Amino acid sequence: MLLALAIAAYSVAACERESRPFRDLRQASSQAQGQPESPLAAGGPSSDRGVPSPFHNSGWGQSEGKRLFTAYNCSGCHANGGGGIGPPLMDDEWIYGFQPGNIYMSIVEGRANGMPAFRNKIPDYQVWQLVAYVQSMTGQTPIDTSPGRSDHLKPHTAEIIQPYQGRRQTGHK
Amino acid sequence: MGGVQSALNPAGPQAGDIATLTWWFLGVCTLVYVAVIAATAWAIFRRRAASDDSPETTAWLARGVVGAVGVTIVILVALTVSSVVAGRGLTSATGSEPVVVDVIGYQWWWEFQYRSSNPSEIVNSPNELHIPVGVPVGIRAISRDVIHSFWVPRLHGKRDLIPGIETSMWIQADRPGVYRGQCAEFCGHQHAHMAFVVVAEPADAFQSWLAHQRRGAPSPSNADQQRGHDVFMGGACVMCHTIRGTTAGSRIGPDLTHVAGRQTIAAGTLPTSREHLARWVVDPQAIKPGNRMPPNPMSDADLQALLTYLETLR
Numbered sequence: 001m002l003l004a005l006a007i008a009a010y011s012v013a014a015c016e017r018e019s020r021p022f023r024d025l026r027q028a029s030s031q032a033q034g035q036p037e038s039p040l041a042a043g044g045p046s047s048d049r050g051v052p053s054p055f056h057n058s059g060w061g062q063s064e065g066k067r068l069f070t071a072y073n074c075s076g077c078h079a080n081g082g083g084g085i086g087p088p089l090m091d092d093e094w095i096y097g098f099q100p101g102n103i104y105m106s107i108v109e110g111r112a113n114g115m116p117a118f119r120n121k122i123p124d125y126q127v128w129q130l131v132a133y134v135q136s137m138t139g140q141t142p143i144d145t146s147p148g149r150s151d152h153l154k155p156h157t158a159e160i161i162q163p164y165q166g167r168r169q170t171g172h173k
Numbered sequence: 174m175g176g177v178q179s180a181l182n183p184a185g186p187q188a189g190d191i192a193t194l195t196w197w198f199l200g201v202c203t204l205v206y207v208a209v210i211a212a213t214a215w216a217i218f219r220r221r222a223a224s225d226d227s228p229e230t231t232a233w234l235a236r237g238v239v240g241a242v243g244v245t246i247v248i249l250v251a252l253t254v255s256s257v258v259a260g261r262g263l264t265s266a267t268g269s270e271p272v273v274v275d276v277i278g279y280q281w282w283w284e285f286q287y288r289s290s291n292p293s294e295i296v297n298s299p300n301e302l303h304i305p306v307g308v309p310v311g312i313r314a315i316s317r318d319v320i321h322s323f324w325v326p327r328l329h330g331k332r333d334l335i336p337g338i339e340t341s342m343w344i345q346a347d348r349p350g351v352y353r354g355q356c357a358e359f360c361g362h363q364h365a366h367m368a369f370v371v372v373a374e375p376a377d378a379f380q381s382w383l384a385h386q387r388r389g390a391p392s393p394s395n396a397d398q399q400r401g402h403d404v405f406m407g408g409a410c411v412m413c414h415t416i417r418g419t420t421a422g423s424r425i426g427p428d429l430t431h432v433a434g435r436q437t438i439a440a441g442t443l444p445t446s447r448e449h450l451a452r453w454v455v456d457p458q459a460i461k462p463g464n465r466m467p468p469n470p471m472s473d474a475d476l477q478a479l480l481t482y483l484e485t486l487r
Contacts, residue, residue: 022462029468071425072412121412123467 017145020060028054029123053100054125055132059145065133066147068126077114080153081137086115090137098140103131178353180326184373185345187263187329194259201248212241263330270311270343274302278314278321278334278356281363281464282427282440287383296386297415299427300369301435302354305379309343322358325371331357346373353441362463368441389418390430390486401482404475409467416486426466434487439464447480454479 021028055061069075077086087095096106107127110117118127136146175182183189224230275286287296304310314323316334324331325344332342346352356367374382393399405411406420413426421429432438435445439461443449452459455476457466471479 020463022458025458026456026468026470029470120407121409123409123469126467 017057017059017142019058025123025125028125028128053104053128053131053135055128056100056135056141057145058132059147061129062132062136062141062145063147064126065129065131065136068122068130069133072118072122072130074130080150089134092138098135098138100128100131100135103134104128107131177351178326178355182327184350184352185328185347187345188327189347190259190263191330194256197255198252201252205245205248264342269309271308272305273311273313274304276302276312276314276323276334278316278318278323278360280318280361281356281367281461283323283354283356283367283369284427285369287386294387296383297428298386298431299435300437300440302369302371303379303382304344304346304371304373305376306346306349306373308376309345312342312344314340314342319360320358321356321360321367323354324357325352325354327352328371333358346371349373349375351436355441363461366440366442366461366464368437370436370441372436386431390416392418393482393485397478398482398485400475401478401480404471404479405482408471409469413466429483429486432486433484447484450483451476451480 055065077084078089081090082088087093094102096102096111104127106115107122107130108117108119110119122130132141133147135141139146180188181192181195183192222230273288275284275288277284277286283300283302285298285300285302287298289295312323312332314332314334315338316336318336320336321334322331323334323342328344328346329342332340334340350373352371352373354369354371356364358364360367393402402419405416411421411423413423415422415424415428415430417428417430433445433450437443438445438449438453439457442461443453453466454469455471456468457464458468
């Protein structure tokens with residue numbers, strides 16, 4: 001009985017972490033990102049707006065952030081978190097602050113030495129999804145919601161492609 | 174039997190073979206079913222006679238059972254052989270394929286890419302596959318995310334799109350027309366709204382379509398169109414979409430160079446019209462919840478200008 005209750009309670013909590021609020025995205029995509037201060041300068045001093053990331057506990061939000069990280073070419077400079085042209089994101093050194101509000105401002109306003117401003121280019125909720133993913137890289141998010149490591153980062157080829165490389169399949173369904 | 178997406182209304186040689194096979198299976202199996210039911214009824218209602226235990230009757234019944242088993246084996250082998258023969262004929266292309274199309278599956282839309290040795294002549298036609306009538310068209314299918322399945326019931330059977338593996342098939346339409354296709358492998362939230370149209374047209378119409386698709390987008394020709402262009406380039410649209418001939422070159426969402434010239438938007442979800450485009454741009458999540466396009470709140474004037482610009486992309 002207790003076990004059943006525990007399982008039920010855990011399931012409910014797990015559902016919360018996987019919920020996908022598609023219907024609310026319209027409100028969440030209003031771009032309350034303000035006007036740029038000048039056409040060129042990077043953002044001002046890093047201010048944590050004191051807001052928690054709405055996707056901090058969301059497995060869906062973090063995995064969407066992971067997808068957008070590649071889609072919007074964050075990986076072009078930050079690689080898979082290890083850095084390259086841009087600073088690494090998976091270490092514990094934060095030039096502009098590690099709070100969700102800090103990361104949000106870095107994405108929206110851009111930073112000196114090459115980080116472009118994504119102001120009004122990315123809807124608000126996607127910025128927060130990116131924030132959640134960036135936080136997950138340093139273990140700031142619950143481990144049961146953080147996305148797994150990609151296949152291409154593993155030391156061996158994904159099993160599904162191993163036997164077929166360079167060969168065309170003609171089997172039919 | 175009719176309909177734009179019925180396997181029983183074939184429009185090509187392969188779908189024709191599949192339909193013929195289906196009817197033969199149905200006919201033969203129906204005959205066998207009726208015979209078995211009749212025999213069972215006969216066995217139930219037949220009175221038991223005094224002569225039943227005689228050697229003559231026993232021998233006669235044994236011959237009947239052996240005969241029925243023999244006929245069953247012959248029918249099963251014949252059906253299996255015909256199925257395998259038909260399947261082999263469908264999968265292996267005979268002769269050359271004058272047109273080869275790369276089919277790329279995304280959650281939840283299709284990209285059809287026409288190969289060319291000249292990179293600037295490669296054509297992308299999202300969610301609308303044009304093919305010339307009467308010739309085999311090669312399909313080379315891959316997926317960018319999960320497993321999808323390419324299925325145009327009036328032209329051919331299904332073929333899976335598998336990440337990391339290229340699968341191939343060929344299709345052929347015997348007469349001009351518009352055929353509907355659909356993803357046939359569950360691939361997530363909007364699997365049901367992952368459709369496309371196949372437009373089969375005579376060779377010269379196909380070539381002129383291809384030549385038109387190779388052209389980039391026209392430049393804005395008035396202030397309204399220019400404003401729409403600026404909304405597109407200055408907002409979130411440009412982060413994901415391509416319009417050839419402009420600076421928009423992202424490859425995350427469908428190529429919009431000829432978006433207003435296609436029959437549907439959002440992978441067969443809505444017919445293309447100004448009103449549908451407006452609803453889609455402002456809140457795609459209300460139409461196709463879970464799809465990858467974010468809602469785009471904007472002022473009415475900006476929206477109208479954007480729609481005017483999008484309508485020039487024919």
